[in-house]
Amino acid sequence: MKPVAIFRHSPGEGPGYFATFLDRHSLPWTLIEIDRGVSPAPTSSGFSGLCFMGGPMSVNDDLPWIRQELELIRDAVARDIPVLGHCLGGQLMSKALGGPVTKNPVKEIGWGEVTVLPVAADWLDADERFEAFHWHGETFSLPPGATRILRSAYCENQAFVLGPHLGMQCHVEMTEAMIRLWCRYWTEEQAVPSASVQTPEQMLEHVEQRLGRMRRVADRLYARWIEALPRD
Numbered sequence: 001m002k003p004v005a006i007f008r009h010s011p012g013e014g015p016g017y018f019a020t021f022l023d024r025h026s027l028p029w030t031l032i033e034i035d036r037g038v039s040p041a042p043t044s045s046g047f048s049g050l051c052f053m054g055g056p057m058s059v060n061d062d063l064p065w066i067r068q069e070l071e072l073i074r075d076a077v078a079r080d081i082p083v084l085g086h087c088l089g090g091q092l093m094s095k096a097l098g099g100p101v102t103k104n105p106v107k108e109i110g111w112g113e114v115t116v117l118p119v120a121a122d123w124l125d126a127d128e129r130f131e132a133f134h135w136h137g138e139t140f141s142l143p144p145g146a147t148r149i150l151r152s153a154y155c156e157n158q159a160f161v162l163g164p165h166l167g168m169q170c171h172v173e174m175t176e177a178m179i180r181l182w183c184r185y186w187t188e189e190q191a192v193p194s195a196s197v198q199t200p201e202q203m204l205e206h207v208e209q210r211l212g213r214m215r216r217v218a219d220r221l222y223a224r225w226i227e228a229l230p231r232d
Contacts, residue, residue, distance in 0.1 A: 002048040003028040009055030010035050012181045016173040021222045040068045044076035048229045052089025059091045059101050070096040082164040082228045090167035094140030104139040107191050108154045110198025120149035123224050130217045132170035154196040164228035172218040
């Protein structure tokens with residue numbers, strides 16, 4: 001089986017729990033370290049799936065690798081190779097497929113409730129609610145043909161699906177180590193604590209229990225996503 005390519009855009013925003021999930025299912029994967037100057041492959045043909053992680057940059061920035069990744073996403077969709085995106089990764093998917101990425105009405109940082117929409121029945125239980133981790137100031141729109149499956153009170157588009165492809169605004173891949181690392185940079189966000197922005201102390205409260213509950217949702221999303229991976 002060809003590996004799943006995981007694209008890391010920032011040293012602190014690696015695959016996290018997603019890599020653990022792939023290892024548990026004996027699925028091969030390879031890390032593409034964009035943050036270390038590695039260029040994306042020109043074609044998706046060497047991979048069974050593509051996964052794009054988060055990052056502090058905007059998909060609207062004029063960076064060479066962003067243009068390359070947008071082309072790679074379009075190439076994968078044309079070949080029916082499943083694509084998965086987390087936060088920036090979901091925004092890259094949206095932009096590649098024709099959906100504008102713009103500033104969200106508010107920053108969303110920390111733990112916040114997400115609602116599963118009825119149309120998400122193939123991926124999650126309809127009308128379910130769960131607490132997800134967030135860290136974003138921009139948001140994607142739905143690309144043509146996509147279906148919104150998750151929303152929150154502060155961000156209308158928390159996840160979309162388009163055939164076998166899944167783009168998420170929230171971070172279901174988080175580990176405790178990642179959360180603690182990100183909390184060190186909280187002041188750089190220049191965010192004011194509010195209903196949609198938590199302090200580091202609030203984010204770390206009951207973190208093990210929160211991660212355990214979120215991982216049960218991540219397991220179902222990832223399990224559904226890997227169903228479409230070509231196994232030859």
